[in-house]
Amino acid sequence: xxxxxxxxxxxxxxxxxxxxxxxxxxxSGELTEDQFKPLRLMxxxxxxxxxxMLRIAIPYGTLSSRQMRMxxxxxxxxxxxxxxxTTRQNLQFHWPALKDIPQIxxxxxxxxxxxxxxxxNCIRNVTADHFAGAAADEVADPRPYAEILRQWSSLHPEFSxxxxxxxxxxxxxxxxxxxxxxxxxxxxxxxxASGRLGFxxxxxxxxxxxxxxxxxxxxxxxxxxxxxxxTAILRVYNLHGRRDNKYKARIKILVHETGTEELAAxxxxxxxxxxxxxxxxxxxxxxxxDAYFAPPALPARPEGDxxxxxxxxxxxxxxxxxxxxxxxxxxxxxxxVTISLKGIGEVPxxxxxxxxxxVADLAERYGFDEIRVSHEQNLILPHVARADLxxxxxxLVEIGLATSNAGLVTDIIACPGLDYCALANARSIPVxxxxxxxxxxxxxxxxxxxxxxxxxxxxxxxxxxxxxxxGILGVEKKGAExxxxxxxxxxxxxxxxxEIVGRGFxxxxxxxxxxxxxxxxxxxxxxxxxPFLAAYRRLGSAPFKxxxxxxxxxxx
Amino acid sequence: MKLxxxxxxxxxxxxxxxxxxxxAEDITEAEIARDEExxxxxxxxxxxxxxxxxxxxxxxIDVEFVDGAIRPxxxxxxxxxxxxxxxxxxxKQARRGVLAPV
Numbered sequence: 157x158x159x160x161x162x163x164x165x166x167x168x169x170x171x172x173x174x175x176x177x178x179x180x181x182x183x184s185g186e187l188t189e190d191q192f193k194p195l196r197l198m199x200x201x202x203x204x205x206x207x208x209m210l211r212i213a214i215p216y217g218t219l220s221s222r223q224m225r226m227x228x229x230x231x232x233x234x235x236x237x238x239x240x241x242t243t244r245q246n247l248q249f250h251w252p253a254l255k256d257i258p259q260i261x262x263x264x265x266x267x268x269x270x271x272x273x274x275x276x277n278c279i280r281n282v283t284a285d286h287f288a289g290a291a292a293d294e295v296a297d298p299r300p301y302a303e304i305l306r307q308w309s310s311l312h313p314e315f316s317x318x319x320x321x322x323x324x325x326x327x328x329x330x331x332x333x334x335x336x337x338x339x340x341x342x343x344x345x346x347x348x349a350s351g352r353l354g355f356x357x358x359x360x361x362x363x364x365x366x367x368x369x370x371x372x373x374x375x376x377x378x379x380x381x382x383x384x385x386x387t388a389i390l391r392v393y394n395l396h397g398r399r400d401n402k403y404k405a406r407i408k409i410l411v412h413e414t415g416t417e418e419l420a421a422x423x424x425x426x427x428x429x430x431x432x433x434x435x436x437x438x439x440x441x442x443x444x445x446d447a448y449f450a451p452p453a454l455p456a457r458p459e460g461d462x463x464x465x466x467x468x469x470x471x472x473x474x475x476x477x478x479x480x481x482x483x484x485x486x487x488x489x490x491x492x493v494t495i496s497l498k499g500i501g502e503v504p505x506x507x508x509x510x511x512x513x514x515v516a517d518l519a520e521r522y523g524f525d526e527i528r529v530s531h532e533q534n535l536i537l538p539h540v541a542r543a544d545l546x547x548x549x550x551x552l553v554e555i556g557l558a559t560s561n562a563g564l565v566t567d568i569i570a571c572p573g574l575d576y577c578a579l580a581n582a583r584s585i586p587v588x589x590x591x592x593x594x595x596x597x598x599x600x601x602x603x604x605x606x607x608x609x610x611x612x613x614x615x616x617x618x619x620x621x622x623x624x625x626x627g628i629l630g631v632e633k634k635g636a637e638x639x640x641x642x643x644x645x646x647x648x649x650x651x652x653x654x655e656i657v658g659r660g661f662x663x664x665x666x667x668x669x670x671x672x673x674x675x676x677x678x679x680x681x682x683x684x685x686x687p688f689l690a691a692y693r694r695l696g697s698a699p700f701k702x703x704x705x706x707x708x709x710x711x712x
Numbered sequence: 713m714k715l716x717x718x719x720x721x722x723x724x725x726x727x728x729x730x731x732x733x734x735x736a737e738d739i740t741e742a743e744i745a746r747d748e749e750x751x752x753x754x755x756x757x758x759x760x761x762x763x764x765x766x767x768x769x770x771x772x773i774d775v776e777f778v779d780g781a782i783r784p785x786x787x788x789x790x791x792x793x794x795x796x797x798x799x800x801x802x803x804k805q806a807r808r809g810v811l812a813p814v
Contacts, residue, residue, distance in 0.1 A: 183722060185765040203769055205792050206803055207724035236802055251802075253723035503798055574788060575796040583791075585798050635786065 157218050157526065158303050158448045160268045167310070168265045171272060175199045176258035183255060196254075198278075199261070200271030204578045207251045210260065211274040216284035216302040216326075217245030217529040217536075221516035224527055226267040228512035234260050239512070241497060241505040243569055243620055244323070245283050245529045246274060250576050272310065277318045279309035279390075283325045285333045286530035289451055290492045290538035292484040296353055298328035298345050300445045301382060304437065308383050315390050319397035320405035322390070323362075326355075335531060335647035337361045337370040338623055340407045341389060344649075346376070354378045359389055359419070360411030363617035367653045368408040373420040379442060381427070384435040388426035392419065452524035452539060457489040460542025467546040474549050476560035476598055482545075491542055493523075494562040495535040495552060500596045501589050504570045505533035507557075514555040522548050531620075532569055534562065564601040565609060565674065566592040569620055573613030573630060574637075580613035582630025582637035583663075587611055590667045595674075604674055607688045610645075623647035625689045626673060627654040628666065639666040643673065643700055644692045657697055658705050669704060676703040713775050715742040715782075716754040717792070718767035726792050726804070727767060729754060735767060738804065739782060739793040744775065 160168070175195070182192040196202075200211040212227070219227075227247055231239050234256045235249045242248055252260060264270055273280055282302040289297040305324055309315065315322070327334040328345040336342025342358035355377045361370025377385050393407045396414070411419050468475040483492040495515060497505050507515070519527045519537055522544045528536035535557075540548055552558035561567045568591060571577065573584030588611055595601055610624030614631075621627035627642035638660040645654030661669045674688075676699055681691045692700075716729040727735035728742035736742060745751040751772065758770040774785040784790050795803015 183765070189721075189762070189765075189768050203719055203724060205788070206726055206795060207719075251724075255722050574791060575798050580788075583797060585796075589798065632787075637787065 157220060158215070158299075158445075164268070165265075168268075168270050168272075171199075171270065172258065172261045172265050175261060179254060179258050194276070197275045198272070199257075200274035201254070201257055202275065202578070204250065204576050205574075206576065208254050208257070209576070210249045210252045210257060210271060211242070212247045212249070212264065212269060212271050213274050213281045214246050214269075214529050215306050216282055216288065216299045217286050217531070218288075218299060219527040219529065220267075221520040221525050221527065223267045223269055224512050224516040224519070226263060226269070228509040228516070230260055230263060231509040231512065238506055238508045240503075240572060241507065241529050241533050241535070243531050243533060243571070243618055244281055245286070245531055246281055247529070248572070250572070275321075276316075277320050277322075278316050279305075279312065279318075279322045279324065282306050282309070283323070283334055283339075283531060285327045285329060286528040286532075286534075286536045287333060287483050287492050287538060288328060288528075289449060290483075290485050290490075291329050291333075292486050293331055294329040294486070295346050296328050297446075297449050297451075298326035298334070298343070299449050300442065301343065301345065301355075301379070302326045303445050303448070304382060304442070305386065308386075315394065318390070318394055319399045320402070320407075322393070322407070324386075330649065332647075332649040332651075333530075335620070335623065335651070337649075337651035338363055338367070338620075338647055339370065340393075341386065342370045343382075348376050352378060355382065357385065357389075359423075360408040360416075361651075362406050362408040363620060363622045364406070365403060365615040365617075366406075366408065366412075367617070367622040368412060369651050369653065370408075371411055371416040371419075373416065373423060380437045380439070381431065382437060384430040384433060385423070385427050387435055388423045388430055391426050392422045396422075451486075452526070454487050454490055454524075454539060454541075457541040457543045460489050460545070463543045464545060473553075473558075473560070474546065476602075477549055477558060478545065480560045480564065480602075481562045485539065487539075489541055489543070490539055491545065493537040493540050493545070493548060494530070495537065495557050496559040496561055496567065497534050497557070498561055498567050498592065499556060499559045500561075500566060501593045503585050504568050504588050507535070511555050511557060514551065515557070518548055518551055532567065534567070560598060561601060563606050563608070565595045565604050565607045566601060567608070568592060569608075569610040569624070571612050571614075571618035573611075573619075577613060579616055580630070581615075581632040582613050582639065584611040584613040584619055584628075584630055587628060587630070587639065587663070587666055591670055594667050594671060603684075604678065605684070605687050607674070608646075609670070620647060621645070622653045623651065624654060625692070626670060628670075631660065633660070637663050639663070639669075641666075641669060641673070641704075643697060644689065646689055652693075655697060658701055672703050673700055676700050713777075714745045714751055714754070714772045715739070715775050715784075716745075716758050716770065717742075717773055717789070718758065718761070718770040721765055721768050729757060729761075733757065735761070739784075742782070744782065745772075 325339040344356040357374035358370030523537035570588035574580040612619035642654030731743040
């Protein structure tokens with residue numbers, strides 16, 4: 157993985173010292189809250205309901221064991237013994253004291269981590285496919301490009317005061333696991349007819365109060381033009397993006413109001429001027445970054461097949477896990493393992509310090525020292541020999557992280573919601589916990605098959621509810637929580653925004669409503685091979701409305 | 713009826729203004745303002761405390777009495793007063809050993 161060079165070390169060290177000084181001046185009263193707030197936000201520090209929150213960047217979701225152990229150390233030393241992995245592949249601590257944050261950032265810097273650009277109107281953490289560098293269906297590893305974008309965008313003077321925040325995602329496989337079409341810029345890495353690497357470029361995707369699917373403005377952008385083209389997009393946005401209304405300030409609104417064709421023309425015009433500038437990526441530079449992401453040398457482990465057969469035959473629990481939580485690796489002796497942070501009835505995305513340490517140990521012993529955070533709030537060991545899967549599973553059982561539910565109805569995304577977040581209108585996590593408990597049966601979950609439930613506690617949509625097969629949005633109505641349901645959303649290569657099914661449900665009704673939706677799907681699907689999303693796209697909302705609202709819906 | 717709430721600057725702890733002028737960590741110690749004059753006094757004290765950099769995010773909140781106990785009207789404020797509803801072991805509810813009604 158990427159290692160800091162001297163410049164990176166000096167840069168992060170200087171930033172830690174600067175923020176330490178700013179915190180000191182705030183605590184002494186030299187800075188007012190109005191002066192300090194934008195400074196703390198530039199360093200990932202929010203004020204939430206119970207305490208401050210520190211959001212730590214995990215570039216493209218990649219972590220080493222040493223870094224994971226540091227997160228565990230911080231959780232134990234400065235927080236309440238746990239952390240929350242987010243839908244942006246980051247980690248949030250929900251209880252740090254402001255006075256301790258400079259020391260936390262110093263500790264983080266020792267393992268090449270920081271919290272820069274995890275908030276504010278700048279280019280945020282660049283996200284990528286969590287199986288990058290390992291997946292069998294990958295054209296190329298998207299992370300070198302994500303790293304190039306990270307270096308280019310870090311404290312970029314021209315793009316530090318954008319109209320609004322800006323999110324870029326990169327995927328390297330035909331199957332999009334990074335939800336690129338709901339990002340400000342989505343990059344889909346592919347090869348052209350001659351075998352050259354480049355990107356399909358989407359712009360203006362996003363969720364929030366105005367969900368939009370990104371518009372394709374380039375079929376194929378050669379890799380050497382990555383920064384010049386991205387700069388061209390950002391320049392057009394920085395110049396024309398609305399600054400008069402926070403809710404209309406994202407690039408998706410600019411694209412919508414300008415029209416895709418006109419916007420693409422403006423970008424192309426800027427790009428023409430930049431194309432042959434110093435932003436053009438030299439082949440040697442791409443290769444230098446590529447080298448950091450060279451896959452580990454994976455020794456042949458052909459004994460895996462026999463070992464797996466024996467182990468799965470002997471133990472049903474292990475067989476479930478093998479069936480659900482593995483992704484096909486480029487090397488047939490290996491697999492990518494999803495470590496579910498969605499234990500039945502647990503808080504989605506939370507991990508205790510002990511669990512973090514145990515995952516770090518597993519990565520070191522069996523996983524070539526690599527860990528990933530997925531935007532679905534799980535952890536990944538990208539390279540595990542199939543022969544070692546049993547040992548990994550056994551240890552995961554011991555630490556309570558062996559739930560066999562990747563991609564199933566209990567693998568729910570949920571934002572922190574009103575249990576923590578100052579923006580939330582309703583709680584998300586308790587709804588996720590109750591749905592998880594309702595669908596606890598492994599047999600029933602597998603009978604239902606692939607089904608993504610995503611829950612947000614406010615319209616800002618951190619829980620990605622718009623692209624949930626079943627999306628749940630918590631709102632406040634007459635002082636009480638109310639949950640609005642959308643159906644048919646999807647955040648993959650066939651992205652769609654879910655449609656509101658009807659009136660919302662109270663906290664005591666929402667789990668039954670989800671159950672009704674699932675039962676309606678089971679009753680109407682053509683066969684077991686027709687997943688929920690395909691069935692919904694074929695059937696439309698009518699049978700679900702009728703099941704949920706009965707005659708009332710028919711009359712409407 | 714209103715209370716004045718804020719977060720303590722140094723550590724973010726949720727606090728309410730008490731009758732003796734200190735910032736209490738427990739909502740039951742908060743001064744309850746029942747009339748305009750009392751509300752104005754709370755607001756003034758809050759502005760001064762923010763100016764002295766003791767607290768941030770100072771707000772008046774609506775409360776009612778339920779079974780003799782003070783209870784914020786909004787769920788958001790009830791969760792601030794207790795801690796995360798999903799973690800009875802964390803936040804103020806853990807310290808008091810009493811779960812504030814969510």
